[in-house]
Amino acid sequence: MSKKLTRREFLKRSAILGTGVASAAILNACAPTPEPTKAPAPTAVPPAPTTAPAAPTTAPAAPVTVAPTAAPKAAFDWKRFKGEKIEALLIKNTQGDIMVKHLKEFEELTGITVGADQPAEQQQRQKLAVEFASGQTSFDVVYYSFHVQKRLFGKNKWVADVRDYLNDPTMVAPDWDWNDFSAAGKAWSTEPDGRIDAVSNKIDYCIVYCNKELFAAKNVPLPKTYDDIVSAAQKLHDPSKNIYGFVGRGLKNANTMLWCWMLLGWDIDVIDSKLNLNTTSPEAIECAKMYQNLMKNYAPPGVGGFNWNESQSAFALGQAAMWMDGVGFAAPLEDPKSSKVVGKVAYVVMPKGPKAQWAGMTGDGMGVSAFSKKKGPAWYFCMWAASKAMLARSFAAGSGAQSRNSVYTDPDALKSLVVPKEWVDTVVASGKIGRAALPIIVPVTEFRDIFGVALNNMIGGADAATELKKATDEFKPILAKSEA
Amino acid sequence: MKARHRVSQFVTYALLAIMLVIALFPIYWIFITSIKPSAQIYALVPSLWPTNPTGIGYTNLFEKTEFVAWVFNSAIVAIIVSASSIFLSSLAAYALARFQFAGREFIGMLILVAYLLPPALLFIPLYILVTRLGLAQSIVGLVFVYPTITVPYATWVLTSYFRSLSVDFEEAAMIDGCSRLGALRHVTLPLAGPGVVATFIFAFTLCWSEYLYALVILSGQTQTIPIGLAGLIVADVPKWNEIMAGAMITSIPVVILYTVASRYIVSGLTLGGVKG
Known part of the structure; x- marks a missing residue:
């Protein structure tokens, strides 16, 4: 026997429906924030809890050398993640512009499709804080400023430790060369507990x-x-x-x-x-x-x-x-x-x-979101964005000092440099006395x-x-x- | 006596003139900044009128940014949210004002509390909700989220307004054969016109200028006006001409709305407020 809905009853239910929408806000406020997903599998040296304060910002930390593993299981292949799609959250700056300009090159090289977003710096920082805090990021790879966000990201483990990748020859292009990065660049990338959270792109x-x-x-x-x-x-x-x-x-x-x-x-x-x-x-x-x-x-x-x-x-x-x-x-x-x-x-x-x-000095770099489900393709993007060719392009555009030592001797980059050679000498000399x-x-x-x-x-x-x-x-x- | 009246009138007008200048000066400043050449914007001694006005800010806004798309997105969101908020709130407010049921007072209080909660408390849980529903990075997410602010306010104002209206009109309509919903639609809502208009405009203005939720929920490809204009500050450097030109243009719909409906807004908000 079905009960007929009276008008009074209907209006009562409407009231509940209307007020329900309003009170959803309160319920949402009480919703627990989900636990962050795990960073990549533990690396050779398990990361210690980041309760200790940040490392002293004195001289650039000793270079972090990543030892290659004994024998590669398989050769590195840029096409390993062919068909995947990732989202990159960049910034509206020279580095971001260069990455977007050459995005096709990455897509052709890897077969990975990239959706790149380039908001203004302040907006991007606000967005990052909210998305990371929620435990659900709309991006897989992120460009950020070490001098502003390193402690925040490191403390919360919002970006994935990439040491596993650096130690795995199947995940690093043979000519990529981690040891080409300057001591200052590596220091920026490295957390006090030894984690490597990002790849440094630029140092100012x-x-x-x-x-x-x-x-x-x-x-x-x-x-x-x-x-x-x-x-x-x-x-x-x-x-x-x-x-x-x-x-x-x-x-x-x-x-x-x-x-x-x-x-x-x-x-x-x-x-x-x-x-x-x-x-x-x-x-x-x-x-x-x-x-x-x-x-x-x-x-x-x-x-x-x-x-x-x-x-x-x-x-x-x-x-x-x-x-x-x-x-x-x-x-x-x-x-x-x-x-x-x-x-x-x-x-x-x-x-x-x-x-x-x-x-x-200040510095920027790229990291893989700890909440990303496509960490491998995201790492490939980081690697490409900080490749010799890409940083040489940034350098030639006069956008500032780069994290790789090789760009300062790259003949093509030097030839197309839009600023005097004297500037390059100053950059190199500054690199020797760089300090956060x-x-x-x-x-x-x-x-x-x-x-x-x-x-x-x-x-x-x-x-x-x-x-x-x-x-x-x-x-x-x-x-x-x-x-x- | 006459002289005293004139003095009093003069003082009144003088005060009104001062208040008018205070109220309008920011708009005037926005306008002149939008047409000032860059050197004059940054001049040590600010000028009240540009010597060589330029329309470059307006031209760049339309030619070099996605301004039209931002306006379109904001308008769509604002209209849909305002209209749906009025619809939902009218039903809720009517029930709260006219029916006796258990928990009525508690629900009324919850609505007020929901309205008073600062958005900064809610945006993370709401972002999670919107993401799980697959509505992030699109204006549909905003259409879903904004009612959590507009519906509580609109319900609260309309409840007060409905309570201020005599129930006799509805009863007369129902005696003449009108249904309860018919009475609401044909009698109560028209009588509550000022309250409905005031809440619609409030909801519209809120959606039109909202920044925080839009920043979190939308992506770079889809933006609303506040996010688009804020994005014109690149590396700490604001493009003042374009930002001010955008502010000038986007304030026009709101100014028109308030001008046309100012009578309703005053009576709508004051009546609802007093009886609340």
């Missing part, structure tokens, strides 16, 4: 761009020490002629980078291996005072709002005698369409600080924001020690919480 070193013409006009030598930088800025600063002694990042967040680069000259890390903040140390205060002096007294008006692009514009227009920033800006400075200093730029290795000479500038911690953005405000206030005349203490007090609990 801090250098000083100097306007040779302005230096020569006043017979000022190129800087070799921090004192030389200050002295040259003072001598070349002539606002009446629209010439400023120095330019650099003053904008909140971006400026923290500049301070961290400089701080390496005092031979200390901004946060040490035990996660102690050195931000109120005498060295940090001295460094902040130097930053304040250069930016307040010798930089163009409004430098407090300058990021790298405004600094680049000022230098390219010939308005600044020195610009301290990453090594990847040579191409626009040597482009007659956008620069008035073509052929006039000296690419100076980061000068020696009061205690040491280090070139602060930003702390390898999870809340890197918060660190940059909080200390960025302090540095920005200093440009306005605030006391360096007071500002650093205030910022340290604010950041300390954030750091502690992130490692809890």
